[in-house]
Amino acid sequence: MSKQWACNEHECGVVITAADLDELVAKVNQHFTEAHDSYELEEMIEDAAIDVADA
Numbered sequence: 001m002s003k004q005w006a007c008n009e010h011e012c013g014v015v016i017t018a019a020d021l022d023e024l025v026a027k028v029n030q031h032f033t034e035a036h037d038s039y040e041l042e043e044m045i046e047d048a049a050i051d052v053a054d055a
């Protein structure tokens, strides 16, 4: 199972998929840094992450 997370920032809508939660947190925070000049707490990412089937 992969993990998927969708950005809830206004008019963003980016969807990020990663192989596991650690990778997801890293990718989400890279997105937040680049797109929103901000960061997201790991537990918030974990709460919002959903399981998706591996491609």
Ligand SMILES: [Zn+2]
Pocket (backbone or CB within 6 Å): 007, 008, 009, 012, 013, 014, 031, 035, 036
């Ligand atoms: Zn975003």
